[in-house]
Amino acid sequence: xxxxxCIKQVPHQxxxxxxxxxxxxxxxxxxxxxxxxxxxxxxxxxxxxxxASGGEVVVVSVGPxxxxxxxxxxLGMGADRAVHVKDPEADGxxxxxxxxxxxxxxxxxxxxxxxxxxxxxDGNIAAVGPMLAALLDVPHTTTAVxxxxxxxxxxxxxxxxxxxxxxxxxxxxxxxxxxxxxxxVRYASLKGIMAAKKKTIDVKTVADLGLAGQVGAGAxxxxxxKLYLPAKGQGAEILSGSVDEVVGKLVGKxxxxxxx
Amino acid sequence: MGSIxxxxxxxxxxxxxxxxxxxxxxxxVGEATGREVKSLVLGQGVSGLAEELSKKGGGEVFAAxxxxxxxxxxxxxxxxxxxAIDAAAPDLILLSNTPxxxxxxxxxxxxxxxxxxxxxxxxxxxxxxxxxxxxFFNGKLDARLRPAGLPIVATMQPGATAAxxxxxxxxxxxxxxxxxxxxxxxIEVKAASAKGVDLTKAEIIISGGRSLGGPExxxxxxxxxxxxxxxxxxASRPVVDAGWLPHAHQVGSSGQVVSPKLYVACGISGAIQHxxxxxxxxxxxxxxxxxxxxxxxxxxxxxxxDLFEVVPKxxxxxxxxxG
Numbered sequence: 001x002x003x004x005x006c007i008k009q010v011p012h013q014x015x016x017x018x019x020x021x022x023x024x025x026x027x028x029x030x031x032x033x034x035x036x037x038x039x040x041x042x043x044x045x046x047x048x049x050x051x052a053s054g055g056e057v058v059v060v061s062v063g064p065x066x067x068x069x070x071x072x073x074x075l076g077m078g079a080d081r082a083v084h085v086k087d088p089e090a091d092g093x094x095x096x097x098x099x100x101x102x103x104x105x106x107x108x109x110x111x112x113x114x115x116x117x118x119x120x121x122d123g124n125i126a127a128v129g130p131m132l133a134a135l136l137d138v139p140h141t142t143t144a145v146x147x148x149x150x151x152x153x154x155x156x157x158x159x160x161x162x163x164x165x166x167x168x169x170x171x172x173x174x175x176x177x178x179x180x181x182x183x184x185v186r187y188a189s190l191k192g193i194m195a196a197k198k199k200t201i202d203v204k205t206v207a208d209l210g211l212a213g214q215v216g217a218g219a220x221x222x223x224x225x226k227l228y229l230p231a232k233g234q235g236a237e238i239l240s241g242s243v244d245e246v247v248g249k250l251v252g253k254x255x256x257x258x259x260x
Numbered sequence: 261m262g263s264i265x266x267x268x269x270x271x272x273x274x275x276x277x278x279x280x281x282x283x284x285x286x287x288x289v290g291e292a293t294g295r296e297v298k299s300l301v302l303g304q305g306v307s308g309l310a311e312e313l314s315k316k317g318g319g320e321v322f323a324a325x326x327x328x329x330x331x332x333x334x335x336x337x338x339x340x341x342x343x344a345i346d347a348a349a350p351d352l353i354l355l356s357n358t359p360x361x362x363x364x365x366x367x368x369x370x371x372x373x374x375x376x377x378x379x380x381x382x383x384x385x386x387x388x389x390x391x392x393x394x395x396f397f398n399g400k401l402d403a404r405l406r407p408a409g410l411p412i413v414a415t416m417q418p419g420a421t422a423a424x425x426x427x428x429x430x431x432x433x434x435x436x437x438x439x440x441x442x443x444x445x446x447i448e449v450k451a452a453s454a455k456g457v458d459l460t461k462a463e464i465i466i467s468g469g470r471s472l473g474g475p476e477x478x479x480x481x482x483x484x485x486x487x488x489x490x491x492x493x494x495a496s497r498p499v500v501d502a503g504w505l506p507h508a509h510q511v512g513s514s515g516q517v518v519s520p521k522l523y524v525a526c527g528i529s530g531a532i533q534h535x536x537x538x539x540x541x542x543x544x545x546x547x548x549x550x551x552x553x554x555x556x557x558x559x560x561x562x563x564x565x566d567l568f569e570v571v572p573k574x575x576x577x578x579x580x581x582x583g
Binding site: 011017019026094095096099118121122123124125126127128129130131132133134135139140141142143155157158159160161162163164165166167168169170171174180181184220221222223224225226227228229230231235236237238239243244246247248249250251253254255257259260 | 497503
């Protein structure tokens with residue numbers, strides 16, 4: 001089975017976020033990046049399928065030069081090949097633009113199974129997976145927390161609200177978006193990292209994919225007009241003083257609530 | 261001007277509260293921009309619910325009543341939404357950001373080549389155009405999004421506005437659909453496991469986040485405070501994802517929705533999905549190093565500091581106070 005895993009490089013979960021001058025995105029200089037958490041689970045799910053029954057795992061990402069690092073990590077974890085769509089023309093794409101780019105790659109690769117993370121930790125939009133499935137006209141499901149592959153069918157447990165699960169079945173080719181916590185993500189071993197040096201990262205431009213003028217900021221159907229710190233509402237009364245003073249006030253409050 | 265299509269959801273035999281919230285948003289935008297509000301109800305045996313929605317703000321309600329829609333499935337849901345779009349000619353399509361909404365809405369948007377915005381908490385009308393407000397970076401930043409054109413598919417955050425409750429004129433129009441083979445097949449729903457703690461019954465919950473660093477820290481830092489106060493231990497999603505605590509301890513939209521007398525959030529920044537699960541607690545204390553953490557927005561009392569310093573001292577002070 002050939003599996004395509006779409007990954008996004010996002011600011012590290014603990015990165016300090018400052019809005020850049022024009023207010024449309026964050027200041028990216030000087031912050032650390034990592035593979036989106038949800039996508040790490042997607043990659044792990046793909047690698048587990050390959051471990052169990054062979055096949056090929058192709059990892060795909062759209063983004064600038066820094067993305068190479070994430071693709072190398074994915075190759076070190078065990079992916080076989082990588083495709084890097086590296087082109088300033090792709091900058092500022094909305095999820096539909098990214099889905100169009102990934103669809104063009106998928107058409108050339110013809111995978112049996114596609115994975116994306118359920119959402120990204122930066123935009124939290126949760127759109128690229130189902131959009132990609134729509135553009136490829138393949139069935140999809142979202143928020144997978146477990147997955148089995150048997151006789152050309154993929155059986156997925158997807159997360160509903162309040163801890164309930166829905167079991168669905170899809171025939172390949174199909175697309176699955178993965179929820180965090182789905183699996184324990186492996187680390188790239190030293191051996192894996194060494195082996196990855198021999199693996200190829202195929203670099204493509206938007207024009208290579210036949211999408212010149214169809215993606216990027218100019219084609220985006222949604223513009224971020226302004227990114228800002230959430231308005232401070234009533235908010236908490238922040239206690240000041242030494243730790244002992246603060247603790248004293250907390251105990252006082254808990255007593256007042258009748259809980260001590 | 262096109263119409264607005266509200267895609268309603270049925271849950272436990274009723275139109276979901278979140279769907280009436282969509283009606284509120286649709287009515288607000290409709291009044292400001294001269295758009296008519298229409299709705300879709302889909303499922304099996306739903307004509308009565310369509311009738312109810314049509315009298316409570318849904319306007320013309322398209323009722324897709326089909327055995328293929330008895331259980332949620334992406335193919336059937338998509339077919340019904342697409343049929344309603346063909347019938348209602350909307351240029352704004354509203355769904356809730358729920359497991360069915362996030363499953364089908366982006367697919368609808370890509371099929372229509374439409375603008376897509378998700379998990380929005382408000383819609384503003386600005387110079388005749390629609391502006392959507394939502395959070396980015398797990399709640400750390402807010403954004404104003406302006407679609408460049410129409411149509412727009414939007415999912416709204418459940419609970420973001422009051423449900424529409426006034427009586428209104430409407431009608432029900434039956435909608436027939438065709439569901440193709442080969443889509444995503446529904447097998448079954450597994451109810452949440454009843455094993456472990458029932459946080460919804462706890463009067464006091466002490467919760468910890470990822471910054472605890474490991475399961476042993478829950479034992480060392482969080483559990484003693486929970487024990488001293490006679491409360492239960494809760495956790496944020498990353499803690500459960502990492503396997504530090506069982507799922508029964510997870511507070512949030514994908515875990516337990518709780519409203520104890522006292523909720524103490526230790527090292528929890530306050531991702532939206534966590535806040536949804538605890539913001540209606542009677543009293544909230546938040547302890548976090550980051551003064552900008554969203555948790556302080558819903559907390560009553562906040563301590564900006566290191567939980568490893570504050571929580572053990574608080575535990576001792578509680579024990580002393582109890583004598």
